Amino acid sequence: MSSHQPETTSSGATLRDMIWQIVAAIPHGRVTTYGTIARLIGHPGHSRYVGTVLKQLPGDSRLPWHRVINSRGAISFPPDSTAFLRQQQRLLQEGVECSDGRISLQRYLWPDQ
DNA sequence: CAAATGACGTAGC
DNA sequence: TGCTACGCCATTT
Numbered sequence: 001m002s003s004h005q006p007e008t009t010s011s012g013a014t015l016r017d018m019i020w021q022i023v024a025a026i027p028h029g030r031v032t033t034y035g036t037i038a039r040l041i042g043h044p045g046h047s048r049y050v051g052t053v054l055k056q057l058p059g060d061s062r063l064p065w066h067r068v069i070n071s072r073g074a075i076s077f078p079p080d081s082t083a084f085l086r087q088q089q090r091l092l093q094e095g096v097e098c099s100d101g102r103i104s105l106q107r108y109l110w111p112d113q
Numbered sequence: 114c115a116a117a118t119g120a121c122g123t124a125g126c
Numbered sequence: 127t128g129c130t131a132c133g134c135c136a137t138t139t
Contacts (some may be wrong), residue, residue, distance in 0.1 A: 015136095034121050038134095045134050047121040052136060055120055068120075076120040083120080 015041060019053045026067040029094045030110035031103055033071045051076065066090040073105045 013021075018041040026032050034047040043049075054065045066087040070076045077084035079101055091098045096108055 035123095038121085045122080046136090048119060048134060049121090049136060051120040052118095053120095056137090065120085070120080071122060087120090 015043065015046075015049070016053050019050055020063060023054070023063050023065060023068060026064055026110055028064075029096060029108070031067045031069050031091070031096060031105075031108045032110050033069060033105070034076075035071050036109075036111075037068065064090075067110075069103055073103050075101050075103075 019037060022032075022037050022040050034050040035044075037050045038044055038046040050068070054068060057063060057065055075084055075087050075098070077087060084101065088098050088101060091103070096103060
């Protein structure tokens with residue numbers, strides 16, 4: 001087998017598949033963080049990888065990637081980038097207050113404490 | 114194949 | 127309260 005085969009679990013799912021699954025499960029109008037997702041898939045500390053996976057999503061993906069923000073409660077894109085504006089726009093569209101690019105984890109974080 | 118990179122997080126100062 | 131330094135590791139150069 002080639003050494004660049006995706007890491008798989010006992011169920012056969014790749015880490016990437018698990019991340020997609022979690023992102024798809026984020027409720028409308030709620031958000032979660034990269035670190036939280038890493039924990040949910042049983043790999044705490046892999047927060048950077050979560051970002052890498054989302055970065056590789058095809059442009060036409062229907063996954064709600066915009067509901068993923070960083071632990072500071074902010075959008076992880078430069079404020080002047082189009083990506084930032086797109087994410088902010090999608091969040092505002094579903095009722096998440098982020099006019100300043102900041103989201104209240106206290107109010108929107110998923111899963112609930 | 115070695116080194117740099119990145120949609121992160123957190124401990125330390 | 128804010129910055130810096132590191133750890134993390136798949137992916138890219």
